[in-house]
Amino acid sequence: MRTDKDCIFCKIVAGEIPCYKIFEDELTLAFMDINPANHGHALAIPKEHWEDVYAVPDALLAATAETVKRVAGAVRAVLEPYGVNLVQANGPGAAQSVLHFHVHILPRTKGDDLRLNWGLRPGDTAEIEAISKKIKAALQ
Ligand code: AMP
């Protein structure tokens, strides 16, 4: 499998660093964002290391899209958000900070005034863990 020893998401895939995992299948993984822009902010990735949308093979893009759809449904069921944005960044101009293809599943609340490039602020890990359990259960 294609991997990058310096990539934080590859380390998560390898189990070298922890994450709040909510879903996994053969090709993809979904887990909670550790700097959530909003409560319930999750990420979906292909397990293989591909930098961005230009590099990721079509089959892995499609597999990730399926996982994104599943997770979005679970996030909607658990949080009943005002809406959900799917956000995917490519390159520094788009504020891509992790160079392993990923899609943000970002629940919205009314009036949250969230900007597209929201900036990274560490979340409350107890809160992230609690919501990860609910979303994970909805994905069983
Ligand atoms: P982007 O800025 O679009 O590249 O998104 C990368 C996302 O990965 C950011 O929202 C980070 O908060 C998130 N992130 C970075 N490291 C971790 C980690 N160890 N566990 C969970 N999320 C992470």
Ligand code: ZN
């Ligand atoms: Zn990687």
